Amino acid sequence: MSVVDTNVLVHSTASASPNHFRARAALARFGTQGPVAVTRQVLREYLAATTRPQSWSRALTLAEATADTDSFIRRFAVLEDGPAVWAELMTLTRSFAFGGKQVHDANIVATMLAHGETRLLTFNDADFRRFGSLIDVVVP
Numbered sequence: 001m002s003v004v005d006t007n008v009l010v011h012s013t014a015s016a017s018p019n020h021f022r023a024r025a026a027l028a029r030f031g032t033q034g035p036v037a038v039t040r041q042v043l044r045e046y047l048a049a050t051t052r053p054q055s056w057s058r059a060l061t062l063a064e065a066t067a068d069t070d071s072f073i074r075r076f077a078v079l080e081d082g083p084a085v086w087a088e089l090m091t092l093t094r095s096f097a098f099g100g101k102q103v104h105d106a107n108i109v110a111t112m113l114a115h116g117e118t119r120l121l122t123f124n125d126a127d128f129r130r131f132g133s134l135i136d137v138v139v140p
Helices: 006-013 020-032 040-050 062-075 083-095 102-114 125-131
Strands: 002-004 036-039 077-079 119-121 136-138
Touching (some): 002 020, 002 102, 006 020, 020 036, 036 062, 036 102, 040 062, 040 077, 083 102, 102 119
Parallel strands (some): 002 119, 036 077, 119 136
């Protein structure tokens, strides 16, 4: 199973995004290689990112963004958060240096590890490079 980061979902749904076609092609390719998953955090981040304007896209209404997340939930497996994810995150805090907004990226990694997943599709490979010994980062 492969896990999709927020930025790939954002670019895949914003037709004016400079990475729109790359994101859509990568999602299609990943889908042919097995199940694809998202985390609850990624879904929340999608709502936050798409309901504010981007330089290449208008802000979606909350109803539009929510409809997109409903579609993702039907299309992808959803990796749930919980005590096992927290335990993985605490393990990561003892093994890697990160803080601030990087905690969100670490939590995505913790969620992946708690669910036995190690492959992440993201445009932000630099954000996850520190975890390269634990996960495979794939850039569209």
